[in-house]
Amino acid sequence: MISNRKGRSLTTTILFLLVAYFFLVWLPLHQLFSHKAQPTAIEKQWHRLNNIHINNSIERFPVTSYIPLPTSPVSIPRIQHDFPVESRRERKARLKKRETIKQTFLHAWSGYKDHAWMRDEVSPSSGRYDDSFSGWGATLVDSLDALVIMGLDDEFEIALDALKRIDFTTTPSSYVNVFEIVIRYMGGMIAAHDLTDGKHPILLQKAVELGEMIYNAFDTHNRMPQMRWEWSESAQNLEIQPGEVTNLAELASLTVEFTRLTQLTGDPKYYDAVQRITDVLEKNQQETRLPGLWPTIVDADHLWFDNAEFTLGGCADSAYEYLPKEHILLGAQTDQYRNMYTDAIEAIKKHMLFRPMLKDQDKQILFTSNLVVNRGGSVHQERFLQEHLKCFLGGTVGIAAKIFNRTEDMSIARELTDGCIWSYDVMPTGIMPEAMEVAACDDKDNCPFDDAKWYEGVWGDQLKTDSERHQVQKLIKHERLPAGVTVLRDSAYKLRPEALESIFIMYRITGDKSLQDAAWRMFKNIDKATRTKFGHSSIEDVRDSEPQLSDKMESFWLAETLKYLYLIFSEPSHISLDDYVLSTEAHPFKRPSGGF
Structure with a gap:
């Protein structure tokens, strides 16, 4: 009996010591080194505008009848390619590249988390921070769905904990950029909600909190939003006006996010708000100086669309991108967006597409x-300008060609995408600049390279003497202009995603592995030129082998550029284009499949 008691006593002692070790030693150490440990928030040295919060403001121009949301989606043609089963060797090589991209994401994410947590951006070279978009933690919120997509569950939990502490009813900013706030913040939260099947209520709660705030920007005499919204005026129940100088893209690119918010909440006001904008655009689409297209700048106060400048680049791009995407998100229940897209693409094909004169292509x-x-419609000036922001167009035309059965446009989608790939490959660093002008072909079907015409494009006039030709040759050498490029309007690279966006979409549509090869080539060149101690930085000149860094890393580097790269090397079923609509900020929203 005594020996048994001793055995039990020894066992009890050992068990006690193990329990004590667990609570006193192992658990604290585990918590200390756990990835789920909440980072230290960078203190906000804000002086709030009289500590104003926009709660329960009174609408001056309330809506009395909401435009109803379509709720019975119908079949839409399949978008994605029917991919064959890959070999074990192909899979191993693909996953190795994807893992490299994931580690690159974690490098930049860690820099943000350690040096700018809950601020908008980290300065990737200096380790400082910047609040560019209302100070609500733009990188944190914009990256939520990327964390889910890449399977970074611990990091996602940390971000969710931080999200609870963000107050979307006030900001230190004097105005709110409605477009940027909607696509980065609201888009990030809605996409994370959709990707996690609503398992985290805080995501939709915060999306609604932000939606309630932003909705006040629509409280104008004609219900067009004030895009550079003087939010404190609304908070004090003062009247606001839509802008007489408003970017087309900002006004026309809220549809997908607001529509999805109505689909998820059942609150009709969000869809109503953006549908009113669409109706105005449709009404004026054939009344502009270039029927079918809208000018880059519009007067949202008087609803005038008489500006003379037209582009598919900055200030206009996503207005056209959202036409087929909103059609998909609405379940093809209205032909409005199809018809608007048709009018737009026909005008683009007639007036804007051109073939550049290139060497050895x-x-x-x-x-x-x-x-x-x-x-009257006559062209006063035409600039053959290739911009990085235009590189979305290949993917948009590709999606529209599939869902609208416009098979004749698929070659255009591919050639636009290949144009952006060329724009990367032709530069010394393998990185495309923000904007460059090129020599255009007179005949798109017969366009041999002509040195004399290229020289005249660089010179800006006819060359009359040998001295002028010699000066042009010196200028080309000094400016390091690739053959066919006449001038670099902006030689910077700002970590933009648009070219990779179209590569991703066209790869998912065609299955062409050469697009993966192009994406990998681009990734390696970008990573080499932009990597810093705390992330990745925009660079000043894509011609420099060791470019000057601008110490700027916008949230879309994580939310879009690296996400598209990751998806290009993921299984085609991962975020399938037949299951999701990707917003202009690359946030995947679930497509309707039979009611909401």
């Missing part, structure tokens, strides 16, 4: 020009 490529148009 084995693929046909396309770019789009910028136009200045007189009243």
Whole structure:
């Protein structure tokens, strides 16, 4: 009996010591080194505008009858390619590349988390921070769905904990950029909600909190939003006006996010708000100086669309991108967006597409020009300008070609995408600049390279003497202009995603592995040129082998550029284009499949 008691006593002692070790030693150490440990928030040295919060403001121009949301989606043609089963060797190589991209994401995410947590952006070279978009933690919120997509569950939990502490009813900013706030913040929260099947109520709660705030920007005499919204005026129940100078893209690119918010909440006001904008755009689409297209700048106060400048680049891009995407998100229950897209693409094909004059290029490529148009429709000025922001167009045309059965446009989608790939490959660093002008072909079907014409494009006039030709040759050498490029309007690279966006979409549509090869080539060149101690930085000149860093890393580097790269090397079923609509900020929203 005594020996048994001793055995039990020894066992009890050992058990006690193990329990004590667990609570006193192992558990604290585990918590200390756990990835779920909440980072230290960078203190906000804000002086709030009289500590104003926009709660329960009174609408001056309330809506009395909401435009109803379509709720019975119908079949839409399949978008994605029917991919064959890959070999074990192909899978191993693909996953190795994807893992490299994931580690690159974690490098930049860690820099943000350690040095700018809950601020908008980390300064990737200096380790400082910047609040560019209302100070609500733009990188944190914009990256939520990327964390889910890449399977970074611990990091996602940390971000969710931080999200609970963000107050979307006030900001230190004097105005709110409605477009940027909606696509980065609201888009990030809605997508994370959709990707996790609503398992985290805080995501939709915060999306609604932000939606309630932003909805006040629509409280104007004509229900067009004030895009640079003086939010404190609304908070004090003062009247606000829509802008007489409003970017087309900002006004026309809220539909997908607001529609999805109505679908998820059942609150009709969000869809109603953006549908009113669409109705105005549709009404004026054939009344502009270039029927079918809208000018880059519009007067949202008087609903005038008489500006002379037209582009598919900055200030206009996502207005056209959202036409087929909103059609998909609405379940094809209205032909409005189909018809608007049809009118737009026909005008683009007629007036804007051009073939650049290139040397030693084995693929046909396309770019789009910028136009200045007189009243009556005659073109006053045409600039053959290739911009990085235009590189979304290949993917948009590809999606529209599939869902609208416009098979004749698929070659255009591919040639636009290949044009952006060329724009990367032709530069010394393998990185495309923000904007460059090129020599255009007079005949798109017969366009041999002509040195004399290229020289005249660089010079800006006819060359009359040998001295002028010699000066042009010196200028080309000094400016390091690739053959066919006449001037670099902006030689910077700002970590933009648009070219990779179109590569991702066209790869998912065609299954062409050469697109993966192009994406990998681009990734390696970008990573080499932009990597810093705390992330990745925009660079000043894509011609420099060791470019100057601008110490700027916008949230879309994580939310879009690296996400698209990750998806290009993921299984085609991962975020399938037949299951999701990706917003202009690359946030995947669930497509309706039979009611909401």
